[in-house]
Structure formats: C-alpha cells, structure tokens
Amino acid sequence: MATFTQMASGNWRVQVRRKTRYVAETFRRRKDGEEWALEMERNIDRNGSSKPRAARNVRTFGDLIDLHDEDMHEVGKPPRRSKAAVMASLKTALGSVKLSLSVRQL
Structure with a gap:
C-alpha cells in the first residue's frame, strides 16, 4: 500500500511498504508517484527487489x-x-x- 503526502514545496512524497520492504521517492506530480508506487509494489511482489528501475540499470x-x-x-x-x-x-x-x-x- 502506498502513502501519498503533499509537501510544502508542492511535491509529492510517495512511500511504499510491502513485505517488510520500504522505499520512498519524491515526485512533482501525484500521477507520476502513483505509477512509480504501482511499479514498486509489482517489483516487490514478483522478485522482492525494491530498487527503482533507474538504480538497477x-x-x-x-x-x-x-x-x-x-x-x-x-x-x-x-x-x-x-x-x-x-x-x-x-x-x-x-x-x-x-x-x-x-x-x-x-
């Protein structure tokens, strides 16, 4: 389950906690954060990796x-x-x- 928090700067902080994994990232648009959160949840469910795709490459x-x-x-x-x-x-x-x-x- 992802948590979305709007910061004072207007950016969105997205936190994903799933299967004892925790990963967070900040986005300018909430929609970008929602897409990222869904990808992270899928990655954790499939192979246990919570690293963002960019970091893995x-x-x-x-x-x-x-x-x-x-x-x-x-x-x-x-x-x-x-x-x-x-x-x-x-x-x-x-x-x-x-x-x-x-x-x-x-």
Missing part, C-alpha cells in the same frame, strides 16, 4: 553520472559550466569503472 560510474545529469535537467537545473566540466572529466577518467568494485580494488 546503473552499472558503471559513467552510468551514474548520466543519471545525475538527467535528473538535474528534469528538475530544470542543468549543471553549470564548471560542474559540467568536472562531470565530463570524471566520466572520462572513471566512466568505465564498475560500481560493484569495492574501494580496495581501485
């Missing part, structure tokens, strides 16, 4: 940087010039490193 640091960039554009605050340059540099240097590697292996 992230395998490298480059993917993580791309996801962050997409999120910033989605909320209307694209990275400024210096941050974009740093992100591009990090992606060049570490983009192919898998997230599953521990810090000791780097």
